[in-house]
Amino acid sequence: MSAKATASKAASKPGFDITNIARRPEFGALIGAVAVFIFFSIAGGSGFTDAGGWASWLNVASEVGIIALPVALVMIAGDLDLSVGSTLAASSMTMAILSGFFGLPTWVGVIAALLFGVLVGWLNGYLVTKTNLPSFVVTLASMFIVMGATLGATRLIVGSTSVTMTADPFFQIIFGNLIFGLFETAVVWWAVIAIIVSWVLYKSIFGNWIYAIGGDMISARATGIPVNKVRIALFMGSGFGAALVGVIQTCIYNGAQVAAGQSFVFNSIIAVVVGGVLLTGGYGSTLGVILGTVTFGIVNQGIYYTGWDADWAALILGLLLLAAVLTNNTFRRLALSGGKKEKKND
């Protein structure tokens, strides 16, 4: 039975060899993740490789990853979302004001925060598809609009720029708990989001539409794909991801800060691009984005175990990003050259 299964599997993949692996979009990210892990294992010592070390970078990676995965879908469809940082802060603040300042039940704050994120995403998508402007500009504008509105409204309502709140035990456990006293529950949420996003991209027909829209929007529209609805839905997804991290942070830190979250804008893009998603859209994988996020987490936290100044982490991330963009182009060429080599052999 198993022999038969292996045989048929082998038969269906006649060209399986190392170059086929090299052509996969996540190959560069795999090399990057393994390389930085080995590097910091040596430079950081046992502090980095023990459970505490793993928790350190996994916690950072999972918060970035919850946003990076839906952002990756936006980018595979050929758009960008720069507003996730402001959305995170605004959602976090919405929850803290409702459930902390006004003393409403935690579930009201959680639902309002998540709805707020989805609403900002819908607005981004609506404006991008209605105006046909680049999503870069539209979401840059909404980043400032949401940031300004959050700051203004918070000062108006609360009179300061931070609000404290304590979540109900149930929400504290599912959003703000430490598993084994080390791992944030965000790690579990990241895994859940990864499964959902993978299903959407690979298993659902919606995933095929995302690739088609990123590949050629006009042709995608001509085949009858509801292009605008898909793009709006993807922005709503990234808004939801940002809001979910907002909720998680509110529970972990027992409150919200107006200035929270801006680092997530570029960190999510770094994770996605290092993960092998092309900036031009149409190509990418969730496994790649997960590995890109892991790479980001390892570099960001590994630096603390080396005894060096943490500023060097930014330098390494910058270099990794540059290397990723360059290799993405190479891998794209490799992937597209699938038939050329065979042709020569004919």
Place this chain on the structure above:
Amino acid sequence: MTKAAKKPILRLKNVSKVFAGYQALNDVSLEVYPGQVLCLLGDNGAGKSTLIKVLSGFHEPTSGTVEWDGQEARFKSPKDANERGIATVHQFGGTFPLMSIGRSFFVGVEPTKGWGPFKRFDRKYANETAVREMQQLGITRITDGERLIGSLSGGERQASAIARAVHFGAKVLILDEPTAALGVKEATHVLRIIMQAKLKGIAVILVTHNVSHALTVGDHFAVLIRGQKADDFAKGERTRDQITDLMAGGEAMAELEAELNTLTGTINQIH
């Protein structure tokens, strides 16, 4: 197989298209028959692209009517035209270079398996169908539906796009300059695939400015000049030179040659 015995599947009657004061098409009438290849010839800017866009639902005509299977029809969108059975294949064939053969074959009409929330894209069926349809058009080198479209040769990409149209039951297949970017051998493959589509009873509209390719496969020919139909004839009614002259604008070509003669000596000596 006489034309009188058949009804045109698609007919344009006195179609004009004006863009902001610019007359892209002027009073064009055409008939397209099942199982025939209509070659649409014309120089750059003659209105071929606009005509295709009217036929494939991207533009609605400013005046004139489109008839589908004997009845007046208005194509409100490419999807609308598509659903009736009009498929358009562009110069570079598969338009999604970074998608696999199987995935791009079924863009917008994805096959699914399972039910309810577990309904999912049937990758195996998609890959097998796409490969089988391409092999039926004579592209036997393609065996793996996971290959990316961008890794195929120009002719194979055309074949994948034509195979897609055939599979989804296209009644009219519009091919926009399918051979323009191809080498001699690849172009011949594509012409052979056009003949196979024709034998399946599909009406093929071949847009080209390559007269030899047109003469090889065409049953009927229409020449566009500056948005107007300059000539309309069946196979064998014109010589190759007549067509070339007409496409280049007749008199204008004679003047151009005369001018060239004064610069280079007579061109005729070279021929």
